[in-house]
Every structure is written in structure tokens, then in C-alpha cells.
Amino acid sequence: MATQYGGYMGKVLKIDLTTKEVSEYPFSDRERELFIGGKTMAAKILGDHLKGTEEAFSMENLLVITTGPLTGTGAPSASRFNISTLSPQTGYITSSNCGGHFGYYLKKAGLDALVLTGQCEEKTWIEIQNDNVIFHNADDLWGMKTTRTQEALDDKLRMKNGRVRKNGKICIGPAGENLVLYSSIVSNDRVFGRGGTGAVMGWMRLKAVCVSGTKEIPIYDKEKMVAHTKKWFKYLRKHPLTGDQLPRLGTAGLVSSMQMKGMLSTKNYSSGQYEDFEKVSGELLAEKYNIVNKGCLTCPIRCARTVEVAGKPVKGPELETLVLLGGGILNNDLEAVLKWNYELDELGMDTISAANTISYAMEANEKGLWNNGLKFSEIEGISQIFEDIAYRRGIGDELAEGSKRLSEKYGGKEFAIHAKGMELAAYEPRKATGLGLGYAVSNRGGCHLNGGYLVILEGLGLSINQTTYHGKADLTMMFQDLMEMISASGQCLFTSYAFFPAPLLKHPNSWYVKLVNMALPYCGAAVRLMNKYPEMLKLHLPVFHHTKGFEYATGMKMTFGHYMRCGERGYNLEREVNRRFGVNANKDALPSRLVKTLQDPKDPKSKVPLEKLKKVYYHARGWDSNGLPTEKLLKKLEII
């Protein structure tokens, strides 16, 4: 099914792994206009199939791999691609997203998306080269860790002249093969960490997918796109976050700021500050261990770190890993974090959920609920525990189920730090109540990004009141919708920082920044008006290059208001699909430690006022009191 739009290849391929039947999945231009690509396109496809009775490990589940219209077009940080499925961790749909080469090569093969369903009869890897889909036996790859798997695949793709055909790969490691609920999918050294997508792939008996192709990615107005992209790159390179802080320090640079603001999750979220934070900080990582910065395709930010582990250069840890395997378990050995980060990627396991599951287990042991031998600050043997989880050996078999299920078995639900079954990211939300709301309502569970990432306003970028409930619900909705659309377009969420004009971040002590910090929480009504009637904003914002870039790449009309509406549609679509699986206001919850126990006993506001925030949030979203989109809203958004 061809398309009139640029940026798209016009074809979605469905592969039934049980029957090996390959067919074109119909996806019309009208659907492209409404559901764009990435996680929103995937939610549409999942929503068209899932009724609410299916399970993650079942023939009815789908693994949907999507690109966005900007993926591979040369737009900045536009190498992103997405994998969505019914999550074994949450029981709801999950989406996970990473950069790298696979999305680009999927489009070079002429495809916007892959829809995988069923279960292979034997262990399999799939090769896609332009229009050809070839199924290969993967007995020899099964059991291999992720780097070794990808090296072996390159050997298989070696041409007669000895060169490896240029390709993109995704694969699982032992954790995915053994159905660890928080298994990841790995693509080069980039990772789809969250939601357990690797376990679904493992259940499908699919070890890897390799794609290559020679097709041209069409651009609607190439001349304008090239000129605009040039400006866009320049803007991002000059911006204090994307041009200075992230390249210099990577995401790990946030550790110090989080510490100062009481947001640094410590000892299984029992505190927001870690006295040894400097020993596991982004500064130390940059000064002592970072060999070179790395970036995804066409990314000017280059936030990835490269460090040395066992004598070879490997990917360094992101913020979440550094915090949760640092202060989260009272570890102050940065070299240990570098090693564990590498090992978890090799095993194919989400570092966030793995770390939080371990810290739950340590606290359960400390409180005498579960005698498992794990203790805070005792780090010897952690590598072995990760191996045991991946291969489901000993207590590893139990830890492979994640903190929610463990707390149901051993108790300690108040300190099993998850939302909807997925463990929270590294920001302690009692000093960032907007993010607390975001964690709770996020469609994929305890996610900071799908939750709206309000910490950027609550003390990291700007410094609005961290614990007020004023304005947080409306701002959360706005940033959720914005990031939803950036993600659907195929771009990295870090490009969203461009939304903040540079002077706001360059001059934090100026009168106008102080005014913004003071006034923003009280602008909820104005933000709500914008959220409710985004079409009023029939314009391109000078700081936000995404809308013009989208227009030039695709040929679709895209104003800022329309952009936000598309994001809103995506967010509501995921919620609507999750409704079928039982999501409602009761499921938008956080463990009682975060909503009932004060982080600072002297500060009565240092907890998440969740119920109050949810009420305002549901109202802002136009959802009913049970937290569900109304029929009227779904019709307005053309979801039904």
C-alpha cells in the first residue's frame, strides 16, 4: 500500500511466525495522518487486534516494530524506532524505544513497520533484505549473549567479498530466552530496556531480526528539509542542554542536581539524597572513565558514554543505571556499576527493573520478610545474581519476576517501587510531585518519560515549586503529549529540550527565570486551555523546529497545535487499549512509601499528593472520574 507522504516507505509487513506467512499489513494514509508512526502507530495496530483477554505470552500477542516518518531522514536525533507489545510485566501495552541503525535499515528495506505474531516452531532468526524474508534456524545462536549474537549474525551476513552487508539488528540475550519479565531487546549497543519486550520475543522463539536494503527514503521537500535541518542542528548544538551539558556529561550529569534537590533515589527510595553521591556521579564518570562520546545516527547531542570494562570499550551507564545501582543499593563503587551495566546489556535485561528488584529484595531481607542473602552496600556477588536471574537459577528465578510479584509473595508492598508492575526510574518523586503523578498515570507503568518528565521543571532545568500540586497536572499532560508526538515522529526525546528557550536555562538567577519559576505552577488554567484547544496554535514556534521539519519531510500540514493534538491522540489511544485490560484510576497507583511516608519528616509536603493530582489530571485530560477517556473524547480524537 503506497503512500502519498514523504518520510514513509508506505509498507507495513506482517509476519506470522507460526505459519511463516508473510503479508502486507494494511495501513492507510488516513491512518498515517492520525497515528503518525512509532509508538502511536504501534498502539493503533495493537488496538485493532487486542480485545483485553489476551496475555503477553500467547499466540494472540503481537510484537510491533515501528519507525517514525522522520526516522532516517537526516533530521537531528532521528534514528529512533519503537517496539510495542502486550507487556509481561504490566499486562498492559508497553512501548520501548531506542536509537541506532535498525530503524534506518528497516526503511531502507522499504518498510515502515514489522508486525510479528505467533510462535516459531523452532528457535529462529529472521533476515529481511529488501522484499525478501528468510527464516533461519537459530539453534547455534540460542544461549549467546547479545554482543556475541550480533557478531555471529554479522558473520552470517558476510558477502563473497568478505565484507559484512550493511544491516540493522535486534536480538535478545539469555534473559529474553528464559522469559525474565524485564528482559530487553538489544540493537548494537542500544537497548529497548523497558516493559519486557525481550521476554515476548523469547517466547516467540525469535532470537534476532536483521534488516538491510537499498531503497531510498523519500523526502517531500528535500531542499527545504536540508536547509531546515542545518538550522535545527545549529540550534541544538547551541542549546545549553543539548549542546553543552548532555555532550559533556551524558544523562549521568543529573546525579548532582538530583542530589541537591532531594530527588536522588537512595536505598530503595527511602531517601532522596545519598551521602556518597560524588563517588557515583556523572562528573566522575566523565573525568575518570569516559573514553569517548558516542551518538546515534544523525545525532548532534552524542550523549552516550564509552567506558572500558575488562579491557575493551563498551557503552557506559545512563543516569538511571548509575543511580539505581549506586545509591539505590548503597553502592559507591562506580567501576562496579560500569561492569554491571555491561553485563546486564549482555544478558539482555532492563537495568532499571533489575536494579529496583534487587533493592526491593535487599530491603525485604533487612526487614526479615525474605531471607535471600542480599544486603544493602554489600556488592560482592551481584554479577552472579544478575546471571542467575537471566538463567533463572536459584533465587534468580524468583527475582526474574520483578518487585511487584515478589512483594505479593513475601510482603513489603509499601516498598516495592513500581507502578502497574513496572519499576520506577531513578527520580525520587516525593520531591518532584509532578513526576510522581506521571509515574502513576503513565501508560506503560513506572516511567519518567511516558510520565511527562516534569522533573525538568521541578528543579533540574527550571526550579518551580517541587512539592506543590498547583499546575502539575496540566503541565504533565502537556509534556506527555509533546513527547508522545516527538517519539511517534521517530525522534529522540532529548530534542524536546529545545522547547525551553536557551536564556531560561542559561540565566537561572535572572529576574525573568525567577518569575517563570514562581508563576508557572499558577498558569495551569492557561496550559489547560492550550491542552484543550491546541488547534488555536496554528503556528510554528521559533524554538521548536519539529513542526516545520515534519512538514518538509512528509508533506503533511503540521502546526504546533496539530502536533500537540496528535500527541494527545496517541496518549489516549494507549489508555483506551489499556482500558480493555482493566486499567482505571485504582491502577494509577504508587507504593505507599511515596504517597504516605514523608521523605523529610520536617516537611509535610514531601510526599506525592497523588489522589489530589489524579483528580485534576483526569479532569484536564477530559477523562471520567475512573480515569478513562470518555466516548466523546475518543470520537473527537478520531480514535473510535
Added chain:
Amino acid sequence: MVKVKLFGVARLKTGVSEFEADIDTMDELKNSVPGMTKREVKDLVILVNGKSVGRWYKFKDGDEIVMLSPAGGG
């Protein structure tokens, strides 16, 4: 005497992680950071003993000053 700690971009730019200074006022602080101009220091977030203070704050012996720039990440 106060203790000044630098974090984030400021620390990487100057190569200085901490220093001690005999200063009384914010103005003196802004002139005392090695490798940074007054203008650059003015654009850092400054916390004294973990709290924001006004520009007229008078430093006391033993104050710990933290300086860092706004940040974002994932």
C-alpha cells in the same frame, strides 16, 4: 572560610571540583572561582548549605556552597 563545590558543566570546564575561600559576599564569591569569569559564575545555580539564598546573603564560617548549572537528561 567557606567551602565551595562545583558540579556539572562548571566543574568540567574549570577542572576544579572544590576550593576554600575567605569571602563574605556573593559578589566576592563570583570573583573567586578559578577559571570562570564573574559573568559565567552569575549564571550558575548557587546553593548555600543546600538552600537558595538571596544576593545579599553574608557568608558565615563553615558554609558549604554548591554551584552547578541547570541540567536535563533521561
